[in-house]
Amino acid sequence: MNLAAAANENMANISNVLIYSAMAVYTLAFLAHMAEWVLGSRSKVARTAAALTGSGTGTGKAGAPAAPAAGTAGGKGGTAVLERPKVVTRSAAGSRDVPDGPGAAGGDEGGDLYGRIAVSLTVLAWLVHAGGVLARALSVERAPWGNMYEFSTTFSMVVVGAYLTLLVLGKPVRWLGLPLVTTVLLDLGLAVSVLYTESDQLVPALDSYWLWIHVSCAIISGGVLYLGAVGTLLYLFRDRYESKLADPSGKQPGAFASSVMERLPSAASLDKFAYRVNAVVFPLWTFTIIAGAIWAEAAWGRYWGWDPKEVWSFITWVAYAAYLHARATAGWKGRKAAYLALLAFACFLFNYYGVNIFVTGKHSYAGV
Amino acid sequence: MAETETKNAAAAAGDAGTDPGTGTGAGTGEAAAAERSDDAGLGAAGSQLSTAPDEKAPLPGLGVIGWARWFWRQLTSMRVALILLFLLSLGAIPGSLIPQTGVDPMKVETFKEEHDVLAPVYDKLGMFDVYSSVWFSAIYILLFVSLIGCIVPRTWQFAGQLRGRPPGAPGRLTRLPAYTTWRTDTDPDDVLDAALRTVRKRRFRSRRAGNAVAAEKGYLREAGNLVFHIALIVMLLAFAAGSLWKAEGGKLIIQGDGFANTLTQYDDFKSGSLFDNDNLAPFGFRLHGFDASYERTGPQKGTPRTFRAHISYWEGADGPEKKDTVEVNHPLEVAGNKVYLVGHGYAPVVTVKDGQGDVAFRGPVAFLPQGDGNFTSVGVVKVPDARDKNGEKTQLGFQGLFLPTFALDETRGPHSTFPALDYPVLSVNAFHGSLGIDSGIPQNIYQLDTRKMKQFKEDGDLFRKFLRPGETAKLPDGAGSITLDGVEQWATFQVSSQPGKGWALGGAAAALLGLAASLFIQRRRVWVRATPAEGGGSVVEMAGLGRSESPRLPEELADLAVALQAAAPATAEEDHEEDHEDDDPGDPVEGARA
Ligand code: HEM
Numbered sequence: 001m002n003l004a005a006a007a008n009e010n011m012a013n014i015s016n017v018l019i020y021s022a023m024a025v026y027t028l029a030f031l032a033h034m035a036e037w038v039l040g041s042r043s044k045v046a047r048t049a050a051a052l053t054g055s056g057t058g059t060g061k062a063g064a065p066a067a068p069a070a071g072t073a074g075g076k077g078g079t080a081v082l083e084r085p086k087v088v089t090r091s092a093a094g095s096r097d098v099p100d101g102p103g104a105a106g107g108d109e110g111g112d113l114y115g116r117i118a119v120s121l122t123v124l125a126w127l128v129h130a131g132g133v134l135a136r137a138l139s140v141e142r143a144p145w146g147n148m149y150e151f152s153t154t155f156s157m158v159v160v161g162a163y164l165t166l167l168v169l170g171k172p173v174r175w176l177g178l179p180l181v182t183t184v185l186l187d188l189g190l191a192v193s194v195l196y197t198e199s200d201q202l203v204p205a206l207d208s209y210w211l212w213i214h215v216s217c218a219i220i221s222g223g224v225l226y227l228g229a230v231g232t233l234l235y236l237f238r239d240r241y242e243s244k245l246a247d248p249s250g251k252q253p254g255a256f257a258s259s260v261m262e263r264l265p266s267a268a269s270l271d272k273f274a275y276r277v278n279a280v281v282f283p284l285w286t287f288t289i290i291a292g293a294i295w296a297e298a299a300w301g302r303y304w305g306w307d308p309k310e311v312w313s314f315i316t317w318v319a320y321a322a323y324l325h326a327r328a329t330a331g332w333k334g335r336k337a338a339y340l341a342l343l344a345f346a347c348f349l350f351n352y353y354g355v356n357i358f359v360t361g362k363h364s365y366a367g368v
Numbered sequence: 369m370a371e372t373e374t375k376n377a378a379a380a381a382g383d384a385g386t387d388p389g390t391g392t393g394a395g396t397g398e399a400a401a402a403e404r405s406d407d408a409g410l411g412a413a414g415s416q417l418s419t420a421p422d423e424k425a426p427l428p429g430l431g432v433i434g435w436a437r438w439f440w441r442q443l444t445s446m447r448v449a450l451i452l453l454f455l456l457s458l459g460a461i462p463g464s465l466i467p468q469t470g471v472d473p474m475k476v477e478t479f480k481e482e483h484d485v486l487a488p489v490y491d492k493l494g495m496f497d498v499y500s501s502v503w504f505s506a507i508y509i510l511l512f513v514s515l516i517g518c519i520v521p522r523t524w525q526f527a528g529q530l531r532g533r534p535p536g537a538p539g540r541l542t543r544l545p546a547y548t549t550w551r552t553d554t555d556p557d558d559v560l561d562a563a564l565r566t567v568r569k570r571r572f573r574s575r576r577a578g579n580a581v582a583a584e585k586g587y588l589r590e591a592g593n594l595v596f597h598i599a600l601i602v603m604l605l606a607f608a609a610g611s612l613w614k615a616e617g618g619k620l621i622i623q624g625d626g627f628a629n630t631l632t633q634y635d636d637f638k639s640g641s642l643f644d645n646d647n648l649a650p651f652g653f654r655l656h657g658f659d660a661s662y663e664r665t666g667p668q669k670g671t672p673r674t675f676r677a678h679i680s681y682w683e684g685a686d687g688p689e690k691k692d693t694v695e696v697n698h699p700l701e702v703a704g705n706k707v708y709l710v711g712h713g714y715a716p717v718v719t720v721k722d723g724q725g726d727v728a729f730r731g732p733v734a735f736l737p738q739g740d741g742n743f744t745s746v747g748v749v750k751v752p753d754a755r756d757k758n759g760e761k762t763q764l765g766f767q768g769l770f771l772p773t774f775a776l777d778e779t780r781g782p783h784s785t786f787p788a789l790d791y792p793v794l795s796v797n798a799f800h801g802s803l804g805i806d807s808g809i810p811q812n813i814y815q816l817d818t819r820k821m822k823q824f825k826e827d828g829d830l831f832r833k834f835l836r837p838g839e840t841a842k843l844p845d846g847a848g849s850i851t852l853d854g855v856e857q858w859a860t861f862q863v864s865s866q867p868g869k870g871w872a873l874g875g876a877a878a879a880l881l882g883l884a885a886s887l888f889i890q891r892r893r894v895w896v897r898a899t900p901a902e903g904g905g906s907v908v909e910m911a912g913l914g915r916s917e918s919p920r921l922p923e924e925l926a927d928l929a930v931a932l933q934a935a936a937p938a939t940a941e942e943d944h945e946e947d948h949e950d951d952d953p954g955d956p957v958e959g960a961r962a
Contacts, residue, residue: 286879306470325450328420
């Protein structure tokens with residue numbers, strides 16, 4: 001018994017070391033991302049200047065400055081695959097038909113190298129991070145989701161995992177890198193400093209296989225919804241930027257804003273990304289709540305009791321439902337829907353941090 | 369909203385004629401402008417890709433009926449549904465921040481005592497019962513009326529769409545969001561036959577219309593959406609039924625005792641307004657033993673680890689007894705009821721002898737834990753039939769403090785340092801006189817009414833003894849004695865029946881499936897047109913139209929084209945591509961700008 005306890009303690013220490021190491025590597029990834037943005041930007045400026053003086057490199061995908069409705073108004077981008085018929089696609093009428101920005105590196109090779117280094121470091125950090133979470137799970141001999149420290153470490157692991165999965169699937173999401181690594185660092189910092197709890201067993205009410213199902217779904221939903229929220233936020237910025245450009249007589253974006261914004265994907269792409277991400281996890285979040293109700297029924301004798309945690313899950317769910325409705329309602333698409341999506345994510349965050357810390361209810365006994 | 373949903377696609381093609389009934393298109397803002405600028409275009413081709421309600425609500429005509437219709441259209445519009453959803457989540461917030469009677473009545477009382485200005489206002493606003501308040505009910509009832517008003521016409525419309533056939537090809541396929549073309553040596557007729565086979569193999573609903581094949585797929589999206597919204601109604605009804613017919617009662621049982629499911633046996637009982645109290649299901653159970661274990665070391669020392677009640681239960685008046693265990697996450701299911709383990713504690717077993725040396729009381733007495741986490745518990749022993757040393761009738765009462773792991777210090781007095789029975793001690797005070805139980809007023813069994821009692825004294829001090837199991841304390845003046853024979857455990861159970869649970873779960877499952885279908889399936893149409901080419905063969909044109917979020921449509925169209933090219937191989941493809949690009953008639957920006 002004591003031997004086992006010592007072994008567990010050992011594991012817990014290993015886990016802590018791994019989490020701290022992951023933070024160190026994430027920090028390096030953060031620096032590499034910064035280098036990508038900064039250095040990529042510099043050469044980007046040069047390229048734009050060159051393009052303006054007419055010696056430009058044409059309108060290759062990477063090179064085109066984000067000039068809306070310029071020439072390519074048809075919004076045609078043929079997708080030709082060898083031996084496949086060419087399909088001509090047309091983007092939505094009314095949308096700006098702005099091509100996606102070239103990414104942080106701005107087509108610059110040096111910047112791109114930093115970007116690749118950043119992604120590699122993120123992969124490494126994630127592996128270490130996942131190791132830390134696994135070691136924690138081994139040390140407590142259960143799923144590592146018993147308290148807020150464990151939620152937080154697992155949560156950011158899921159966020160980065162989802163991001164890397166998208167990259168592996170070949171989705172153009174490298175623009176997510178910097179904001180993601182930044183928030184993961186913040187989240188882990190908060191976890192190890194404020195939320196840290198010694199590894200331990202669960203109180204009996206939390207000891208159920210529904211814990212696995214309900215909490216893992218909640219964490220995955222949260223992680224992916226976070227990606228959606230980042231996309232939405234950037235969409236709002238980029239949309240403002242594009243509408244400024246589209247109206248040459250109005251106020252034009254500043255040099256710094258331009259340098260960042262022009263490298264992001266177009267507002268339409270960001271919006272689409274955010275919608276898809278949110279739509280994909282919405283059923284999972286729905287399932288999370290259903291699983292929670294089933295568990296509550298087994299543990300407390302009622303499937304729904306308006307406990308604060310339940311209330312906020314419900315609020316979050318309804319807010320996302322409102323967002324999906326808004327997307328389908330005239331006059332509510334675009335920015336208004338985006339605000340709703342951010343509001344909905346704020347509800348999720350409040351449910352996750354606010355309710356655990358400020359409100360007492362049946363869910364609060366996990367220990368902060 | 370219909371028109372805007374397909375706006376991206378349809379407006380690009382210059383026609384957003386998606387008003388489900390007429391195909392005349394009715395839109396707002398850009399979309400409407402785009403439509404009007406158009407002449408021929410898609411016609412019916414873009415219509416009915418969804419069954420969403422028409423957002424156009426013309427100003428009411430004259431009269432009450434006109435207004436009623438206008439109001440109904442408003443209520444069942446997406447916009448109002450959206451606002452109601454928003455209000456619903458907003459309205460749910462106060463209930464999570466202000467104590468709720470339904471969740472924790474004690475907290476509500478404390479809150480009311482602490483806020484004498486705010487509390488009456490809150491009370492008026494229903495803030496202590498948010499989820500059954502008038503205003504919260506109004507929001508969700510309106511929402512569900514809106515929902516029904518939305519579902520019924522959509523279901524009819526969808527049924528109509530299922531009976532109908534995919535609309536014919538629009539005049540200019542080039543205007544659709546995905547388009548491809550090639551030239552082949554195959555005859556137009558053969559191309560179209562092959563096209564029909566190709567799309568059918570991929571489970572498109574299809575037909576031949578003139579010189580084109582029309583195909584459509586993804587009806588399950590709409591079906592899923594309807595199922596989802598209907599399931600929401602089922603869940604609401606199940607929830608309502610659950611609260612109207614629920615029954616829930618609590619019972620404390622000491623090891624060795626039993627319980628039969630009748631109203632009189634409950635310690636407390638509450639039921640929904642439509643529950644018939646004579647209708648309790650006949651069953652019973654007996655508590656044989658209770659296991660509890662606690663964390664022994666570390667910062668969470670004393671935190672409970674396992675609770676397990678060993679019971680046997682029977683159904684009917686005297687069915688066979690079956691053994692089982694009840695744990696926190698594993699209720700017992702019997703006769704449509706669930707029996708949950710909700711708490712436990714200690715019951716010191718005491719023997720009280722009176723002044724005559726006769727046993728006046730013997731048995732376990734449940735003591736209530738004081739919530740310090742270490743089961744410092746209080747309880748009383750009432751002995752109504754005793755005689756003093758002179759043989760006179762009297763009553764004895766004991767106030768006890770039970771400490772499973774006894775410790776004593778100056779500031780806290782006797783207290784417990786661990787929840788398990790490591791060093792159990794019972795501390796007692798003793799009284800004699802009248803317990804006051806003959807007055808007929810029901811008494812709290814956990815409190816001693818000492819108004820008509822006198823506390824025993826010993827050598828001038830109040831009588832107080834610490835008893836270890838097996839120890840006996842003599843009362844002063846030969847009034848008798850009290851012995852701690854041992855310690856049993858008790859457990860509290862909650863028996864609940866809530867009808868409609870199955871419906872709620874079924875509704876939830878259906879909602880989930882419907883939602884997944886609605887979000888993951890794309891409804892889309894594909895047309896293949898083959899026209900005779902100069903000098904033999906034909907020109908094949910293919911185009912696809914989906915709802916706005918149809919990222920995979922071009923891919924799918926290409927797949928279909930590849931499949932079709934097996935029967936109608938391309939010749940001189942390059943030429944056509946160029947041709948087409950030169951005289952591309954439909955610049956989508958035209959439409960949008962108009
Ligand atoms: C009880 C409240 C409601 C909830 C929780 C809810 C939830 C949802 C959700 C999550 C979706 C997304 C599915 C999708 O995008 O396909 C959706 C779609 C939809 N809802 Fe609701 N809904 C509610 C009430 C209503 C009402 C009252 C209406 C009628 C006005 C309505 C009409 C629609 C329509 C037409 C869609 C399809 C949107 C589209 O075509 O994309 N819903 N609903």
